[in-house]
């Protein structure tokens with residue numbers, strides 16, 4: 642596992658980490674399967690012993706060390722192979738929500754790739770019922786509100802786009818918690834414009850457009866996501882920093898970036914944290930949100946990502962509270978939901994600073 646955690650520093654760093662741990666947060670870019678904790682992966686691997694995924698936590702840490710983005714996707718798909726029944730889906734979803742709640746995440750948009758499950762034989766209605774059951778239980782038991790983003794695994798071709806669009810737009814199938822439509826997987830050799838008709842259908846059905854772009858390819862992919870897929874937020878968008886005109890466009894049109902710093906190091910999209918362009922984004926006035934992407938696979942969690950951001954952007958508690966509010970602003974919550982979490986962030990921060 643890649644260790645990209647912030648090095649232990651003095652008391653100030655520890656205090657900031659304690660502040661972050663209690664800070665109410667929203668998470669906008671976190672993958673369903675990529676959130677399977679070592680405990681859940683072990684449990685699923687034990688349920689399905691023919692799998693090549695190790696059950697021992699140490700071996701799992703090695704398994705989750707990636708040579709490049711393509712290797713990451715290979716490993717990711719071997720965890721996908723562990724999810725074979727609606728009960729597996731329900732367990733994973735509920736446990737992901739428990740982990741988010743532990744980190745004081747009040748609201749999360751979880752990216753799910755239904756195509757990967759339905760093509761492996763999980764019944765589509767059983768799949769939808771499992772995620773919805775877990776969503777309702779999580780809200781009732783943990784107070785964490787979950788919403789779904791269904792993403793196309795682009796490398797799997799237009800068949801996967803058609804299937805994802807069908808599952809996302811058919812009123813008899815689409816789950817109540819679905820709010821957005823995305824595009825994930827490798828970008829190299831997978832041009833964004835070919836997915837335009839599927840995004841058009843999803844947008845016409847009331848879904849928000851949130852493709853990954855500019856994670857492993859240049860700024861032209863982000864432009865394609867904006868112009869062809871009508872992106873309202875960009876997943877990663879890391880290479881936007883190479884194009885000042887694009888940064889100005891993102892800032893002017895208030896298109897947020899879903900920044901996942903540790904992910905970019907773990908998949909080797911960025912060499913080191915110190916070379917991460919997050920500071921260029923904020924300097925250009927882009928709305929930056931902080932996210933964890935596939936946290937256990939990258940040896941991180943959302944709290945650690947906020948600590949990383951605090952170091953890279955030199956933030957104090959108020960700066961961190963503003964960052965947390967960016968995610969609320971950029972979310973697809975309704976106005977009352979946004980106001981409620983923003984007020985919670987303010988109350989928490991004021992109480993912390995007064996103590």
Ligand SMILES: O=C(O)c1cccc(C(=O)CC[C@H]2O[C@@H](n3cnc4c(=O)[nH]cnc43)[C@H](O)[C@@H]2O)c1
Nearest residue numbers: 672675754757792794796797825826827853934935
């Ligand atoms: O499910 C299949 O059979 C399949 C066949 C070919 C290709 C794919 C994929 O490419 C699946 C990609 C999978 O990766 C997810 N993901 C997680 N983290 C990231 C990320 O940082 N950047 C891009 N994709 C990511 C994505 O949601 C897809 O589910 C599948």
Ligand SMILES: [Zn+2]
Nearest residue numbers: 672853876934
């Ligand atoms: Zn992602």
